[in-house]
Amino acid sequence: MHYVESGAGPPLVLLHAFPVDERMWRDARAELEGRFRVVTPDQRGLGRSTLDGSPSAGPENQRRAGVEETDTPSLDSAAEDVLALLDHLELSRVHLGGCSMGGYVAMSVLRRAPERVAGLVLADTRPDADGEEQRRNRLSVAERAEREGVRGWLAENSLPGLLGRTTWEQRPEVVRTARTLVEEQPPEGVAWAQRAMAARPDGSEVLRTYEGPALVLRGEEDTLSSAEVARDMAALMPHARSVTLPEAGHLAPLENPSAFAAAVGDWLAELT
Structure with missing residues (x-):
């Protein structure tokens, strides 16, 4: 599993959204690494992580860990990758954050090993499973990606919903x-x-059964995860705080990294 690690202090592991990779955290990392040990992996099959856990080339400051590929795609496998990475780094407990798909993986980690999660950050994500129509759309995209590759259509189809109005305009x-x-x-x-x-x-x-501290973040211009979804998700957890990030959409940590870093940094500073 390919990852980037920088900074020193309480460990913060951030899981990226779909369909991007750990580079979405670059600017937020620059504002957090002065106070925290920030680890940002490429999730299975994306960025520079392979599907089978085999080594991939990378700069000296980028290291890898992982587990073998399973036959059936499952976020449980992605969660096991994260847990294997924590073992590799000798991190018994971390503050774990995820944006969009990264939030789904964070919830899967929490399901499998709640004792490893000291604090939870969920950004522009949701707890519910896909409905039938969304599931069909995902499978259609999967088949097209295998058939045609992704260049020339995936960005055109996905970015209008991923980025907020301010990002498009400014x-x-x-x-x-x-x-x-x-x-x-x-x-x-x-x-x-x-x-x-x-x-x-x-x-x-x-x-609902997680009793640790949680931070729910949402870009105010996010059209994929509504304010109601964020509010209801925060209400599930007894020790959750909810923050709206201004002038950002579904990829809020990429669009407004300063606001993301400030919210997470202030929250972590209170905890640690």
Whole structure:
């Protein structure tokens, strides 16, 4: 499993959204690594992590850990990758955060090993499973990615919903970055992730039984995860705080990294 690690202090593991990779955290990391040990893995099959856990090339400051591929795409396998990475880094407990799909994986980690999660950050995500129509759409995207690759259509289809209005109007460099990240994803990883998300269970009960501190973040311009979804998700957890990130959509940590880093940093500072 490919990952990037920087900074020193309480460990903070951040799981990226779909269909991008750990590079979405670059600017937020720069603002957090002065106070925290930030670890950002590429999830299975995306970025520079392979589907089978085999080594991938990378700069010296980027290291890998992972487990073998399973036959059936499942976010439980992605969660096992994260737990294997924590073992590799000798981290018994971490503050765990995830954006969108990364939030789904974080909930799966919480389901499998709640004792490893000292604090939970859920950004622009939701606990419920896909409905039938969304599941069909995911499987259709998976098949097209395998058939055609992802260049020329995945970014065009996904970015309008992923980025907020302010980003489209005022941040052309962020739009370019997001487009590049989407177009550089391996088609087989895109397909695997879509099938894994389509098969994910409802995570509401996992959150309901979680008694640790939690931070729920939502970009105020997010059209995929509504304010009601964020509010109801926070209400499931007895020790959750909810924060709205201004001028950002579904990829809020990429669109407004300063607001994301400030919210997470202040919350972690109170905890630690």
